Amino acid sequence: MTRIIVVGGGAGGLELATKLGRTLGRKNRAQVTLVDRNASHLWKPLLHEVATGSLDEGVDALSYRAHARNHGFEFQLGSLAAIDRENKTITLSPLLDDEGELLMPSRELDYDVLVMAIGSTSNDFNTPGVREHCIFLDSPEQADRFRTEMNNEFLKLHAKNGQGTVDIAIVGAGATGVELSAELHNAIKELHSYGFGDLDSTKLKVSLVEAGERILPALPPRISTAAHHELVKLGVNVRTATMVTQADSDGLTTKDGEKIPAQIMVWAAGIKAPDFIKDIAGLETNRINQLVVKGTLQTTRDDDIFVIGDLAQCTQPDGSFVPPRAQAAHQMASHAYTNIMAKLNNKPLKDYIYKDHGSLVSLSRFSTVGSLMGNLTKGSMMVEGRIARVVYISLYRMHQMALHGVVKTGLIMLVSRINRVLRPNLKLH
Secondary structure (H helix, E strand, C coil): CEEEEEECCCHHHHHHHHHHHHHHHCCCCEEEEEEECCCEECCHHHHHHHHHCCCCHHHHCEEHHHHHHHHCCEEEECCEEEEECCCCEEEECCEECCCCCEEECCEEEECCEEEECCCCEECCCCCCCHHHHCEECCCHHHHHHHHHHHHHHHHHHHHCCCCCCEEEEEECCCHHHHHHHHHHHHHHHHHHHCCCCCCCHHHEEEEEECCCCCCCCCCCHHHHHHHHHHHHHHCCEEECCCCEEEEECCEEEECCCCEEECCEEEECCCEECCHHHHHHHHCCECCCCCEEECCCCEECCEEEEEECHHHEEEECCCCCECCCCHHHHHHHHHHHHHHHHHHHCCCCCCCCCCCCCEEEEEECCCEEEEEEEEHHHCEEEEEECHHHHHHHHHHHHHHHHHHHCHHHHHHHHHHHHHHHHHCCCCCCC
């Protein structure tokens, strides 16, 4: 029986494992295994909402083990340590608890087809002090850490009868930085109504710092201008063309020697693949540790290893690279599935072409801006307000439908509607 291992249960990895499990695993045509170092999955674009408490991870997270049982694949909890391409095995690191006690020893798993989908981490560009003093919003653990620190700062301010401010600096004005800036203003408005009467938006000072000339540099200028305008209206101090050269316990230092004071600092200025990928199994990597793939999403040095999502450097026919976005991971998962099925049936594999369906940025409940691309608009159409919000939410629903199917996703939507009545708007514990 063919053994397929998917390493990484992010948006793309989990969708692919689910699809393979349904079509191959359930019919005993292949043994499909998903490996992840966490026990549950959360859609990465939602992390800024977990960080501010407007989304409860305990309600929205999906258990890998339960999902695997329902969809015909196996789940292994662990972190990838090594790939042996000659013997076609992967090694998982020993699993330890918080006290360092051994839970599971190192394990070896055999594969015939390996899919790497471990995503990306924040890139600090070796800026002094960033590792020690900044939060990287690239995992649920980091989002929880941010929420704890934020709530502690608000409590301290409340204890001083609202004398002073909570200063939060966010470095990097991509989608994560922009969405977090807006979500913070939503959080303080909600806290005001939950017994923190002395807290309002004047007590929150959010600085959004971007080294480039404009925020949301990956999006068209008209969208970044609209988002910039909305953030300024909210009271966010948007700083473009400002490079951070150092982080300390009390704030950030810019290239011009200016100090941006902050009790909490978030680093969201670019991505890279995890450092251990750089030398893994002699596979070809680029300067940010991504694995270089052919158009078929197979690695350049091994046709039995596929790579999808942020981990892949995939060159398009025009010479551009596929951007690290959730929609790209979703498309790559579908394309890798098609190519794996073709490979198993000895049929030719097809090259992946990225289709840009536009980009949307949610400014919490205040606004949503973005562009939609497609045949309907003969190019791109700028959308904002309620329509954009509906489309933004539908991207998450598409991900849920890929995992659960239409009926179960409909039930999930119904439960979330009920929870809006039963539960507070903000996670307060």
